[in-house]
Amino acid sequence: MPATAYERLVYKSPSEYHYMKVCLEFQEHGVGLNTAQFKQLLVSALKDLFGEVGAALPVDILTYEEKTLSAILRVCSSGLAKLWSSLTLFGTYKNKKCAFRVIQVSPFLLALSGNSREQVLG
């Protein structure tokens, strides 16, 4: 059988932004945060680890659900490491222990609409 010739085309378009689906968990129940307070929390997480420069990193909250304290965040790709590491090391809010759960990260927002880990089969 003759060897087939093929051409492989790879398109690389670096995405300007990265999108994160995150969820904030508190040790105690019943802690509520509105969108503004959630944004303030993100800024203070960045400020703790990366100072004034870090706090100035533009982070957008695309969606926020107060009931579950979950959000979809958008950050420029160059700032992803700073944002993610700030969320990882954020442990207390108003003397209450908490932790960020990073559920999904993608350079494409569409990818966050479905998560194969949460898929229910059958």
Place this chain on the structure above:
Amino acid sequence: MVRFKHRYLLCELVSEDARCRLSLDDRVLGGLVRDTIARVHGTFGAAACSVGFAGTIRTCQKFLIQYNRRQLLILLQNCTDEGEREAIRKSVSRSCLLEKESAEELSDSAGEEAVEIVE
């Protein structure tokens, strides 16, 4: 292995209050710089600069002596009065002597640069 590169910044502290020069010493200044880095760059910044911070001050001092000597020579050229000229000549020769002494004390590691920042 990743090699840490050192960079030196020679700065002039400008203050409205003349008394602040008396209260500032190496340790206080070092603390102030560290606090500012912590404020602007956070925990990450403070950790990044904690390695080998104090050692840089010595190199800056050496450079400052050289710089001041050059300034004195410029002043010498612009001198009008013989008394002033004599005073400056004395300062320059004294600084040369000090530099010779300190060069014998210190053992420098090669490859360190001093960067001058003059306003």
